[in-house]
Amino acid sequence: MSLLSPFSLVVGVLTLALAAQQGSAWLVLKTEGDLAQRARRTQMGAQIVVVVAWLAATALAFAGSLPAIDNFKTNLAAWIGPVLVVNAIFFGFRATLIGQQFRAFVCSSLTIAFLAITAATALYPNLVPAVVPARSLTVDNAHSSDLTMQVMLVVAVVGMPIVLALHVLHLLEVQGQGPPGQRQLLRQGGAAPAARAGAAPAARAAPQHGEGGTPLAQFLNTHGPE
Secondary structure: OHHHOHHHHHHHHHHHHHHHHHHHHHHHHHOOHHHHHHHHHHHHHHHHHHHHHHHHHHHHHHHOOOHHHHHHHHOHHHHHHHHHHHHHHHHHHHHHHOOOHHHHHHHHHHHHHHHHHHHHHHHOOEEEOOOOHHHOEEHHHHOOOHHHHHHHHHHHHHHHHHHHHHHHHHHHHHOOOOOHHHHHHHHHHHHHHHHHHHHHHHHHHHHHHOOOOOHHHHHHHHHOOO
């Protein structure tokens, strides 16, 4: 039952409100009429819940002296995340009120990102805290070995340019701006289905002009009932 503490429940409400805020902001951008108005009202309600839930979670963390606030007590740079969250929430709510829906969607996305940064700052150096602190998963005991990191760095430096070049080449081919030989292949590939589509009706119509018709018709005419 320790997992169902007031702090964890409030964080759950905050997460749900963030999802509702983000989804409704997207709906406002992509819909019109009554649905867009309903989504806008939901968005404003979700923004209010986000503010209340975040303030409540912060108050509970400080009131209960939870480990999540230790970094904020000792490191001034840890407050960068919360300051960014305040700005994103404020400008997001302002954009919603004055009808700047794209800015509201961007601010909603930034709110989620900045809250994630705040949570990571609060947990550092832990990634997955355990009841017994010595068993927690931290940035020190969770990372790969130095040799693995070096190998992955070489793979990324060599492989990523190749992957990006292939994606760019494919995009140019789709847009018809690739090398001449590849554009010719694309034109042939695009013309072949049309030729086959045009040939199919002719093939179906050809037997009608024949004297004996199709082989099935000839068989029925020869062996059918007299």
